[in-house]
Amino acid sequence: DVKVTQSSRYLVKRTGEKVFLECVQDMDHENMFWYRQDPGLGLRLIYFSYDVKMKEKGDIPEGYSVSREKKERFSLILESASTNQTSMYLCASSLSTGRGNQPQHFGDGTRLSIL
């Protein structure tokens, strides 16, 4: 089974802090994704990566950056956390075989609260 592991289930940080959310997958997937999920807004893509050191902006990249130094690890960085970044963050990975044909596999999510 595919395993996508997010470093924390719950995280509380303060406004202005630099926050790191880590995601690791064990299935040698080329693609990795970061989403945030908010009530009424569904899942929104923040960034994704299709290869090591490669990244593409999603729908809501403002206030975030990402890092992918190794194939299995994809980090989401909140440069200066703000209260409007309080949300559920979900990491996913997928194979790159066939455009968009492969399912994305998700981690358990991180509930981040910014105080």
Next chain:
Amino acid sequence: AQKVTQAQTEISVVEKEDVTLDCVYETRDTTYYLFWYKQPPSGELVFLIRRNSFDEQNEISGRYSWNFQKSTSSFNFTITASQVVDSAVYFCALPYSGAGSYQLTFGKGTKLSVIP
């Protein structure tokens, strides 16, 4: 542009009832895939099924079945004899259009509550 609409925001059923979750999509692609995911209260999204646009046969897996109708751009999900463990948010998803796209467009989800 790709679009996925799940018009039912919330549904409540009594245990053992059948329930259908609707998904309507828009795409300019002639061939495409569609996905359903389940998100239980614990939070993780679980992949349920992938169907391609070539295959309009209904898919059945235990109590779950999916009805794909290309003519109406719908990919509906039916749970037969619902159980409390089926309580979750269900998402329908469609890949972005264009070569080299690996992103998915998700509907906003339908929250299903199965009451014992």
